[in-house]
Structures are given as structure tokens and as C-alpha cells.
Amino acid sequence: MVTKEEVLQYIRTLAEQKIITKDELIEAYDSGSGIKQDIFLIKKVGVAEILYYIGGAIIFLGILILVWQNWSTLGFGTKVLVTLGSGIAAYFVGLLFSRDERTETAGSVFYFISALVTPIGLWVVFDNAGFDASSYGSQSLISGIMLVTYLLSLFVFRKNVFTLFSILFGTWFFFSLTSWMVGGAPYFNYWKFYMYRVLVAGAAYILMGYAFSKNERAPLSEFLYTAGMLGFLGAAFALGEWKPNQNVFWELIYPGLVFGALFLSVHIKSKAFLTVGTIFLMAYILKITSEYFSTGLGWPLALVIAGLAMIGVGYMSFSIKKEYIDTKQHR
Amino acid sequence: MEFVKKNITLLVGMSIPILMILFVAGSIYLPGLFIQPKFNFLYVSGADSYYSKYQYSVQNGKLVRSEIQRLENQIYQPPREVKLYIYDVAKNESKEISFEEAQNLNLDSSIISPDGFEIVYGSRGEGFFPFFFLSERDYNTLYLKGHNVSKKLNLQLSGSYYNYYNYYDNFRFIGWIK
Numbered sequence: 001m002v003t004k005e006e007v008l009q010y011i012r013t014l015a016e017q018k019i020i021t022k023d024e025l026i027e028a029y030d031s032g033s034g035i036k037q038d039i040f041l042i043k044k045v046g047v048a049e050i051l052y053y054i055g056g057a058i059i060f061l062g063i064l065i066l067v068w069q070n071w072s073t074l075g076f077g078t079k080v081l082v083t084l085g086s087g088i089a090a091y092f093v094g095l096l097f098s099r100d101e102r103t104e105t106a107g108s109v110f111y112f113i114s115a116l117v118t119p120i121g122l123w124v125v126f127d128n129a130g131f132d133a134s135s136y137g138s139q140s141l142i143s144g145i146m147l148v149t150y151l152l153s154l155f156v157f158r159k160n161v162f163t164l165f166s167i168l169f170g171t172w173f174f175f176s177l178t179s180w181m182v183g184g185a186p187y188f189n190y191w192k193f194y195m196y197r198v199l200v201a202g203a204a205y206i207l208m209g210y211a212f213s214k215n216e217r218a219p220l221s222e223f224l225y226t227a228g229m230l231g232f233l234g235a236a237f238a239l240g241e242w243k244p245n246q247n248v249f250w251e252l253i254y255p256g257l258v259f260g261a262l263f264l265s266v267h268i269k270s271k272a273f274l275t276v277g278t279i280f281l282m283a284y285i286l287k288i289t290s291e292y293f294s295t296g297l298g299w300p301l302a303l304v305i306a307g308l309a310m311i312g313v314g315y316m317s318f319s320i321k322k323e324y325i326d327t328k329q330h331r
Numbered sequence: 332m333e334f335v336k337k338n339i340t341l342l343v344g345m346s347i348p349i350l351m352i353l354f355v356a357g358s359i360y361l362p363g364l365f366i367q368p369k370f371n372f373l374y375v376s377g378a379d380s381y382y383s384k385y386q387y388s389v390q391n392g393k394l395v396r397s398e399i400q401r402l403e404n405q406i407y408q409p410p411r412e413v414k415l416y417i418y419d420v421a422k423n424e425s426k427e428i429s430f431e432e433a434q435n436l437n438l439d440s441s442i443i444s445p446d447g448f449e450i451v452y453g454s455r456g457e458g459f460f461p462f463f464f465l466s467e468r469d470y471n472t473l474y475l476k477g478h479n480v481s482k483k484l485n486l487q488l489s490g491s492y493y494n495y496y497n498y499y500d501n502f503r504f505i506g507w508i509k
Contacts, residue, residue: 174348178355184453184472185359185481200351207344 026216049105056109060116067120076128084121090114098159111161115168119146136180143173163217167208167224171201195235202231210268225272229261233280243291254284262317266324274325278317285309362480368420370444373433373505377413377489385413389440389506394433414489417508420475425487438506448477450484450504473502 002010014020063086067079074082091114097107122142127133133142146169154162175197182188205228213221236257240250258281265273289306297305335342373394375387385396394415415433416425443449455469474481488501 170348174352178352181352181355181359183483184455184469184474185483186451186453186474186476187479187481188454190454197351200347204344204347207340207347211338211341211344 052105052109053112056113059113063117064120067124076124079124079128080121083117083124087114087116087118087121090117095157108161111165115146115150115165118149119143122146136176136183139176140173140180143169143176147173160217160220163212163220164223167205174201192239195238198231199235199239202228202233202235204228206232213268222270222272225270226276229272229276233257233261233276237280237283237287240287242287246291251288255281258284262320266320269325271321271325274317274321278313281313282310285313362478363482366478366480368444368448368475368477368482369446370448370507370509371420372418372444372450372507373415373428373436373438374418374425374486375413375415375503375505376487376501387413387415387503387505389438392437392439392509394430394436394438394505396430412489415505416487418484418486420482423482423485425485427487436506437509439509440506443477444507445509446477448475450474451476451481453483 011020011025063082067074067082071079090110094107094110094114097103097110099107119142122145123133123138126138126142131138147166150162150165150169153159154166178193178197182193205224209221209224209228212218212224236250236254239247240254241247258277261273261277262281264270265277285306289302289309293302293305384399386399387394387396389395415428415430417428417433418425439445451474453469453472453474455471473484473486475484476482486502
């Protein structure tokens with residue numbers, strides 16, 4: 001019986017001799033660990049895949065328009081059959097299709113249809129039961145049911161697509177539950193409260209993306225990094241507000257957050273961190289220039305300085321990408 | 332323990348929103364356990380202005396009512412029924428009271444109560460994920476607000492005129508009961 005160290009040493013030797021590739025190694029690990037890699041977010045999106053997803057979107061729109069146009073004439077049973085029934089049917093079609101590699105992409109599309117249509121079906125049920133289906137309480141219930149469904153699906157089938165849906169419905173649940181808890185309480189500034197929640201959701205996405213980057217869910221990482229960075233830096237930027245109501249804390253801490261993102265882009269080799277960090281650094285330069293320097297220096301000169309700074313940021317971003325991210329990814 | 336060590340980033344990522352939910356719950360419910368409003372208040376429901384027979388006010392700490400003068404040869408709608416209520420802040424409920432009974436109360440018509448509370452309208456957040464930040468004043472909900480605590484009021488209103496749009500006219504604060 002060989003030890004773990006011996007196996008790892010043997011892999012190192014094979015890698016040095018270019019006998020084994022990283023992909024082959026990961027594939028061997030996945031097949032041995034019982035984790036089935038689904039093609040979701042891995043396979044390069046071609047024309048056929050785009051057409052699949054457009055078809056899925058058209059099916060969703062068709063169901064939506066059918067129910068909306070005939071709302072008063074359709075009975076409760078028909079409405080539930082068209083929405084919730086279609087959603088559940090699409091889920092099982094997705095399950096069947098994803099069993100065969102040739103129809104796996106079509107399976108992902110049916111999962112998407114299910115994820116879009118099932119909440120509408122639940123909305124119909126809640127509406128008929130006399131609840132205000134668009135209230136935060138009902139939205140919490142609908143998103144909670146969807147979250148539990150996809151967490152169970154993830155637990156049973158271990159597919160990336162269910163991880164993604166669990167995260168999306170979990171986010172919806174987080175927002176609607178906190179909105180429901182606060183209600184109309186007069187001490188809460190709704191706009192700031194919303195921004196803090198986006199900040200928290202963004203931080204959670206980034207951390208989950210980092211956790212997934214080391215396992216079989218790695219294809220989700222860049223999506224989570226992008227969404228997380230947009231949320232986190234976007235919310236921190238918005239919390240800085242605008243002169244004369246600016247928040248000094250967020251305006252002062254913001255360069256630290258942006259440069260932290262740029263530093264981390266090298267450390268974790270993420271283009272999402274670099275791109276989003278660069279965009280928000282540029283936005284910050286423009287904001288600070290217009291807030292504090294447009295009156296003293298005058299707008300034309302302030303714009304010239306801001307433009308030069310943005311060229312510098314762009315060059316820095318390009319250099320980082322070329323020097324540290326692209327090269328390291330190819331090594 | 333091995334699982335926690337291996338998935339620490341994922342667990343921290345998932346626990347941040349959960350901690351925020353707990354923080355929001357704590358900031359809403361905890362202060363209310365320690366700070367309680369003490370003064371009950373008197374209010375009138377049923378629009379005691381244009382459509383009613385009397386208008387109520389506080390003079391020298393006592394409730395008075397004055398008849399609303401109407402021009403002759405003008406056609407008016409029949410006067411609406413106006414009711415007076417005492418709101419019990421400890422029980423969080425309203426109790427109807429007659430004008431004669433209310434006249435015996437010592438009232439303070441200040442906006443803020445002697446213990447630092449005031450009655451304010453709540454906000455109404457609207458929207459669907461991910462756009463939850465829209466809000467406006469909600470005339471359907473009133474709160475007792477003070478000392479970083481807000482308590483939703485369970486007001487009884489004159490039923491016949493109560494609907495979504497005239498809530499604003501249907502509640503008028505008269506005074507704190509001393």
C-alpha cells in the first residue's frame with residue numbers, strides 16, 4: 001500500500017516529465033471521489049448553447065404571458081398546472097436530460113426554466129390562498145422554499161447548477177427576510193440598509209468564490225468573484241454618498257478597499273478582481289475629482305488630471321494582468 | 332473539526348449574511364425589551380375636521396370641542412361619526428371613550444410625550460428582488476418612536492371610514508394622558 005506522500009511525489013515526477021496534465025489529474029480525482037463534473041459553466045458557450053438558452057427564455061416568457069393575459073379566465077387549477085406544474089415538469093426533464101452527456105446542455109436549460117417558472121407557480125398558490133403574494137413575508141416564504149429545494153438537489157445530485165441556484169435563491173431569501181423583519185420601522189434608512197445588505201452579500205459571494213476555487217465547483221468562482229466585487233465595491237462606493245452629504249469614513253476607506261482588490265487579484269489570479277477593481281478605481285478618481293477639485297482647479301483642468309490618472313490606472317491594470325495573471329495561469 | 336478546517340472560507344462566507352440577519356433582529360427587538368413608553372394617549376378617529384359636527388382640541392390641559400360652523404344655503408354631506416379612543420401603550424390596544432369621560436383626563440398636547448416618545452408614520456418598502464430599496468411614507472402604519480426604539484401601534488379606528496387612502500384623515504392625535 002503506497003502512502004499519500006508517495007502518490008503526491010509520483011504525481012510531481014509525472015508532471016515534471018509532462019506525462020500527466022492538470023485536467024487529467026482533476027478528472028481522475030473527480031471520478032474517484034464520486035463527484036460528477038457537470039458541463040454547466042465549464043463548456044465553452046457556442047451558437048447551439050446560446051440558442052438553447054434563448055429557447056428557454058422564450059418558453060418562460062410564453063408561460064408568463066399566457067397566465068398574465070388570461071388571468072381572469074383561467075381557473076386556479078389551470079394556473080397552478082401551467083406555472084407550478086411546468087416548473088416541476090421542467091425540473092424532472094432537466095434531471096433526465098442531464099443523465100446523458102449529449103443532452104446535458106439542454107438539461108441545464110430546463111433547470112433554468114424550472115428555476116424561473118416555479119416561483120411564479122408558488123406566487124399563484126400564495127395569491128389564491130389570500131396572501132399578499134408580493135409582500136416581503138410571502139417573498140421570504142417563496143425564496144425559502146426554492147432555497148431548500150435546491151439545497152436538497154445539490155446534496156443529492158451535486159451539480160454546479162444547483163449550487164448557483166442555491167446561492168441566487170439564498171440571496172433573494174436574505175434580502176426579503178431582512179426587509180420583512182424591518183417592516184416599516186421609522187429608525188431604518190431604507191436606502192442605506194439596502195446598501196449594507198448588498199455589501200454583505202458581495203462579501204459572502206467573494207468568500208464563497210474563493211472557497212469554490214479550490215474544489216470541483218471552481219467554474220463558479222469567477223462568476224461569484226465578479227458579482228461579489230460589483231456588489232461589495234459598488235455598495236461601498238454608494239455609501240460614500242455625495243458632497244455635501246458625503247460619508248467621510250467610506251470615502252477614506254474606499255481607496256484601501258480598491259487597492260486591496262487589485263492586490264488580491266494577483267494573489268488569487270483573478271481577472272474579475274482586477275477588472276472590477278480597476279473600473280471602481282476609475283469611478284472613485286472621477287467622483288473625488290468632481291467633488292473636491294472641480295471648484296478649486298476648475299472643471300477643465302480637473303478633467304485633464306482625472307483623465308491622466310485614469311490612463312495610469314488602465315496601464316497599471318494592463319501590466320498587472322500581463323505580468324502576474326495571464327503568465328501565472330499559463331504556467 | 333476537520334470539515335470546519337477544510338471549509339473555513341465557505342463557512343465564514345455563509346455565516347456573514349446569517350450574522351447580519353441576527354444583528355437586524357437584535358437591533359429591532361432587543362431595545363424594546365428594556366425601554367417601554369409609559370404615557371397613554373388620546374386620539375380621535377373619523378376625520379374630525381371638514382365632515383364632522385365637532386372639532387376636538389386641548390385647552391388648559393383639558394379636552395374641549397367646538398362646533399364646526401357651516402355657511403347657510405350650502406349643501407353639506409351629513410356629519411360623520413367621530414370617536415375618541417385611549418391608547419394603552421402597555422397593552423398595545425385602543426379603548427373607546429365618551430367625550431364626557433375624556434373631559435376628566437389631564438392632557439398634554441405636545442408632539443413628544445414627557446418620556447420622550449412621539450407618534451410617526453412608518454415607511455413602506457416595495458419592490459421585488461433584487462430591488463428592495465424603494466420606500467415611501469406608509470399612512471397605514473403608525474409607530475411610537477423614541478430612544479432608538481420604535482413600536483408599531485395597533486390602533487382601533489372608526490370602521491366605516493377606514494380604507495387605504497383616508498387613513499391619514501382617520502387618525503388625529505389629541506394629547507398624552509398625564
